[in-house]
Amino acid sequence: MADLVVEELSMRFGGITALDSLSMTVEAGQICGLIGPNGAGKTTLFNCVGRVYQPSAGSVRLGDVDLLALPAHRIAYAGVARTFQNLGLFPSLTFLENVMAGAYSSVGGGFLKSILRIGIAAQERELEARAHRLLEMLELDRHAFSLAKDQPFGTLKRLEIARALASGPRLLLLDEPAGGLTDSEVGELSELIDSLPERFGVTVLLVEHRMAMVMGISDKIVAMSYGRKLAEGSPEEIRQHPEVIASYLGGA
């Protein structure tokens, strides 16, 4: 069943059409890779789904929820979380605190009710325990009390995923998670991302330029060009698609 449904989505910035009537779906528990040359509109699509931008036209639904009808600050409560190319972490906080901050972003009104029900100290303990469990699952527990700014970029990329998962999302948007990583770090990260749907029950939308990685872990690929969908299919189908080869893949 389709979990994410994007229909006829358009986004214009002045005279530039960054997204041009783009439609696509992602099934629940799938990893969908978005590929395309620079300027194809991948980040704009992310920013429309994540409600950073209000698209000029079209619709985006997650399950039964019309994401574009929500105010941007409600997006986390609706089950959408994202990572950022340049990391959305607090450098001067510990790993544990960063993950707890991610969890706070989703509790919203429920948080207040929960505080009234169990008290603020108990609520904090519950979030802290959840954050510890997440760090363990992502093999980051030994860094729980390290400051983010003291750890290498590759480790912070994992922390960034832990922070996004802390809100308990249904849809996880990963923006170039492998950017700036060494080949061996990319291998480890691929394994982690590959495991996310099964371990955390998430659907994943992934923008990534490292082709071997996207092709290796995606169930489906959407290839974009000039704001439009050029092709959609399994990695194998996309690899053999003449227009995708001509416009983007070359020998990849």
Ligand code: ATP
């Ligand atoms: P890259 O792989 O380089 O990140 P992309 O596929 O993510 O590229 P976008 O960043 O979505 O592409 O850009 C699509 C088009 O929209 C480009 O022509 C870009 O210049 C334009 N664009 C994106 N954001 C804005 C903005 N905030 N204001 C004006 N134009 C923008």
